[in-house]
Amino acid sequence: MQAVASLRYGVIFKKAFSQPDVFTAFVRDILGIELIIDHVETEKSFPSAIGNIANHFDLFAEDKVNRIIVDIQHRRYADHYHRFLHYHCVQKVLRTIRRDTLSPEDHARMKDEYSEEELRRTEWEKAEQRGLLKGLERGLEQGKQAERLAVARNLLDVLDDTTIAQKTGLRNAQVAQLRQEHG
Structure with a gap:
């Protein structure tokens, strides 16, 4: 062979x-x-x-x-x-x-191509990992925001908008909008 x-x-x-x-x-x-x-x-x-x-x-x-x-x-x-x-x-x-x-030139070019391929693969894997982490962070933040909104909805009947905003971390405008939707 x-x-x-x-x-x-x-x-x-x-x-x-x-x-x-x-x-x-x-x-x-x-x-x-x-x-x-x-x-x-x-x-x-x-x-x-x-x-x-x-x-x-x-x-x-x-x-x-x-x-x-x-x-x-x-x-x-x-x-x-x-x-x-x-x-x-x-x-x-x-x-x-x-x-x-x-030829030695062929071998050198093969090594260069291999190195470029490895670099691209490594960069791709890093970018993929960054994307996964960013997606996870975004998902966690969306979950926290949904939790804040749920807590705020439960407090609408017992607290004023400013206090709800302070306790949940929402903006006053968000709490006011929730109050309008809650009617």
């Missing part, structure tokens, strides 16, 4: 799928389009924006005969392995992404 680098890394994905025969086979299998290309550009961008958009393509190929342009963007998903298993097992792809054939 060969040790290969994971397609989850953009540098490896581009290296594997930038070969014209692999690219055309992938496009044929996914889109059902036959391409006639002799090269695939990686990290393609145009010198000026097209419309209001400055495009950047991970993989870009132009079939000049059929007037077709195809670009493929690398995106990491949890099921990346299953979606590309077929291509991961093709011998040419395996030879291309064997760990022992990767």
